[in-house]
Structure formats: structure tokens, C-alpha cells
Amino acid sequence: MLSLALGVVFAVLYAIYRDKDPRLLRNGVFLTAAVAFGVLGVLLIAAPHSIVAALLLGLIGLAVPVSILVFGIGLIRNGFTMMKKEGRSLGNRLSLLLGIAVLALPLISIVLVMTLQLAGLLVATLIAFVSAYASMAFISFAVYSVVYGRMRHRIDPVAIVVHGSGLAGGRVTPLLRGRLDRGIQAHHAEFSRGNRVPMVPSGGQGSDESRSEGEAMAEYLREQGVPAELILPETRSTTTAENIRMSTELLAKRGAPGPILLVTSDYHVLRTASLARRMGIEAQVVGSRTARYYVPSAFIREFIALIVENRWVSVVALLPFCALLVTLAISVLTLG
Known part of the structure; x- marks a missing residue:
């Protein structure tokens, strides 16, 4: 009964804070906790009466x-797939490295307990706490990224900003094409509602690119039938934050301040939304689908970036675990 009650509490918190601002990262925690405690609570109540439960x-x-x-094992396999299809950069090896860590940490913990006894037990406990926190945080992030990316947003945007993601031979890549197609879809949806909003393809020129991403993206939009007068390329930005800031500055100079709809890949929506919220930009984000093999590494990379950007939140969240571990160590030493 307690588990079910906790599920209801977290569901109410999720409803309240999602209504307040769907971009809040805590929404993912509330949603995941509501589902986990709710399912567990229902099964605990039904178990005495149902063999299935x-x-x-x-x-x-x-x-x-x-x-x-x-x-x-799945992460390790994905790591080899990523290196085969995308190259051997550190970013493409993330799923491989994490997969090795997932399999190795339990074995390391067992060895520590067997060889170092009390000290090993304390270190193994710390590893378990940190791993549990990271796992729950990652699941919450991944679940809410998907939910948020599929959410219907309640804004009337003054523009649709599509984030760049690199070019290949001066042309848009499949990943970037997916973002542009999702932006065109949103553009058509707004047009059907009577909103003739401009599109802002946003991205500067990388050191290995023959032209800016914004220019190549604008060319693709024109080829797909978007009216040229509704395409406002932003060609200087090199980061997600600059995509947002420079695009809003461009719109403000053209007399079009107001809420915007940001378009990126599905794995990138939650961090983009969180960043826009911290920048004080009124915006919502929608995501385009990503190739399956690319998803694990992409979500891991985004999660790490989110943890780094919110590192003090992570430190505060881990303090209770550290305090519990210190208390356990003092108790054991005192009894000893």
C-alpha cells in the first residue's frame, strides 16, 4: 500500500510540475518514480490473490x-557498431566504455569485499550507491527525453529554429536532414493553423566545412518547397547555446520577439529545453528520430553533458548517500 501511495504522490508531483514548466528536469524523476512505485504497489497488492502478479x-x-x-553486453556490442559506422572518436566509444564498466563494477566490488574486508565493504557500498544514483538518473533522463520529445506544446511560436549538426561535403547529413524534415513538418502544422511562421536554420561553419550549416540547411529547405522569404539563416553559431541565443537575436532584430519552437534530434531535446529555460528563453523543443544504432551513445553523451552542466545538483543529490556511508563506517568502527 505504501508503494502505491508513493506512486500516486509522484504522479501528482509530475502533473503539477509538468503543467508549471514541461522543461524541468525533475519531471523525469517524478514520472519514472510514479510508474515504478505504482506498478510495484499494484503487484504487491495483487500478489496474494494472483499467481501472475x-x-x-x-x-x-x-x-x-x-x-x-x-x-x-548490449552496450559493448553497440560500441563496436558505433566505431564501425561512425569512427573511433571518444564520443563513439562511450557505449563500449560504459558497457565494460557495467560488467566490471560488480566484479570489482566482490573482489574488494573479499580482499579488504571492512574497507572493501565500504568502498563497494559507495560504488553501489553511486551506480544506483547514476542508473536512476539516466533512466529518468532517457524516459522523459522521449516523453518530452513527443509532447504537444502549448505555444504559438513566432519562428521555428532548426539546430545544425554538421555537414558532409558541404551537404546536409542524414542526421541533419531528419531535423530539417521535422522542422518542415512543424512548419506545415503551424501553416494549417493559420500561422505563417519563418524557419531559422541555425549553424555556423566548422573548420572542416566548406560553408556554414545555416546556408546548407536553407538550401535544403528551399528544395523542399519552403518559401524563400520565410527562411532566415543564422550562420555564426557553433554550440547549442549559441544556436538559441543568436537565433533569438536575429528574430528580435527583425521585429519578431516571442516564443520559439526549437527542433533537434530526439536524444537532444531535454538538454536543449533545459538550456533554453536557464537562458530565460521562452521556447519548447521537438525532436526528430535517430538511427537505432546511434541512440545509446547519443543518450549517454547527452546525459554526461547534462550532469556536467548541473554538477552541483548531482553533488547535492549524492550527499545523503555519502552521509549514510560515513555513518555506517563510524558505527562499524565504534562497535568494533
């Missing part, structure tokens, strides 16, 4: 060790 509870108990094994 009891069986599902047993499977949940087995899910942790099995998921570690499956998740670790």
Missing part, C-alpha cells in the same frame, strides 16, 4: 542481475 514480482527481483548482464 506473484510471478511478476519474482521476475522483478531477478531483473536487476539479468539487466546488468544484458545491458552491459
Whole structure:
């Protein structure tokens, strides 16, 4: 009953804060907790009366060790796929490295406990706490990224800004084409509602690019039938923050301040939305689909970037775990 009650509480918190601002990162935590506690609570209540519910509870108990094994192996396989298709950069090796860590940390913890006894137990406990926090935070981030990216937003944008993502031979890549097509879809949806909003293809020129991303993106939009007078290229930005800031400055100079709709890849929507909120920009974000093999590494990269950007929040969140570990160590030493 307690688990179900917690699920209801988290569901209410999710509804309240999503209505307040769907870009809040805490929404993902509330949503994930609501689903987890809600499902667990229903199964606990039903288990004495249903063999199916009891069986599902047993499977949940087995899910942790099995998921570690499956998740670790899956990440390692994805890492090799990424390096084969995208190259051997550090970013493309993230899923491989994380997969190795997922499989290695439980073994390291066991060895520490067996060899160092009390000290090993404390270190293993710390590893477990940090791993549990990282796992829950990542699941919340991934779940809410998908939910937020599919959400219907309640704004009337003055413009649709499409974020760049690099060119290949001066032409848009499949990844960037997906963003542009999603932007065109949003443009048509606004037009059907009577809103003739401009599109801002946003991106500067990289050191290895023959022209700016904004210019190449504008060319693609014209080829797809978007009226030239509704295309306002932004050609100087090199980061997501600059995409947002320089695009809003461009619109303000043209007398079109107001809420904007940002378009990026599905794995990038939540960090983009969080960044826009911190910048004080009235904006919502929609995402384009990404190739399946690219998704794990992309979400890992975005999660790491989000943790770095909100590092003090992560530190504060880990303090209770550290305090509990210190208390446990003092208690053990005192009893010893």
C-alpha cells in the first residue's frame, strides 16, 4: 500500500510540475518514480490473490542481475557498431566504455569485499550507491527525453529554429536532414493553423566545412518547397547555446520577439529545453528520430553533458548517500 501511495504522490508531483514548466528536469524523476512505485504497489497488492502478479514480482527481483548482464553486453556490442559506422572518436566509444564498466563494477566490488574486508565493504557500498544514483538518473533522463520529445506544446511560436549538426561535403547529413524534415513538418502544422511562421536554420561553419550549416540547411529547405522569404539563416553559431541565443537575436532584430519552437534530434531535446529555460528563453523543443544504432551513445553523451552542466545538483543529490556511508563506517568502527 505504501508503494502505491508513493506512486500516486509522484504522479501528482509530475502533473503539477509538468503543467508549471514541461522543461524541468525533475519531471523525469517524478514520472519514472510514479510508474515504478505504482506498478510495484499494484503487484504487491495483487500478489496474494494472483499467481501472475506473484510471478511478476519474482521476475522483478531477478531483473536487476539479468539487466546488468544484458545491458552491459548490449552496450559493448553497440560500441563496436558505433566505431564501425561512425569512427573511433571518444564520443563513439562511450557505449563500449560504459558497457565494460557495467560488467566490471560488480566484479570489482566482490573482489574488494573479499580482499579488504571492512574497507572493501565500504568502498563497494559507495560504488553501489553511486551506480544506483547514476542508473536512476539516466533512466529518468532517457524516459522523459522521449516523453518530452513527443509532447504537444502549448505555444504559438513566432519562428521555428532548426539546430545544425554538421555537414558532409558541404551537404546536409542524414542526421541533419531528419531535423530539417521535422522542422518542415512543424512548419506545415503551424501553416494549417493559420500561422505563417519563418524557419531559422541555425549553424555556423566548422573548420572542416566548406560553408556554414545555416546556408546548407536553407538550401535544403528551399528544395523542399519552403518559401524563400520565410527562411532566415543564422550562420555564426557553433554550440547549442549559441544556436538559441543568436537565433533569438536575429528574430528580435527583425521585429519578431516571442516564443520559439526549437527542433533537434530526439536524444537532444531535454538538454536543449533545459538550456533554453536557464537562458530565460521562452521556447519548447521537438525532436526528430535517430538511427537505432546511434541512440545509446547519443543518450549517454547527452546525459554526461547534462550532469556536467548541473554538477552541483548531482553533488547535492549524492550527499545523503555519502552521509549514510560515513555513518555506517563510524558505527562499524565504534562497535568494533
